[in-house]
Amino acid sequence: MPQLNPSPWFAIMIFSWIVLMTIVPLKILNHKFPNSPIFTEPKALQSKFWYWPWH
Incomplete structure (x- = not known):
């Protein structure tokens, strides 16, 4: 099975991590x-105070 051969997948993983x-x-x-x-400081x-007229 080709998925068990780590050489091409490991190289692709290392290359992609180097790029990333x-x-x-x-x-x-x-x-x-x-x-x-x-x-700035x-x-x-x-x-300013604003006084209300309370009348």
Whole structure:
């Protein structure tokens, strides 16, 4: 039975893992995101009081 012969299937498995572990992550990591994060200092909230006329 050809399924019991590990030489062609093992080679296909090793080659596919080499492709998945080398080429695919490089393509994903080289992807540029359009909105890069901008690190700024947090601003203090400027709240204004609004007095309600209670009459």
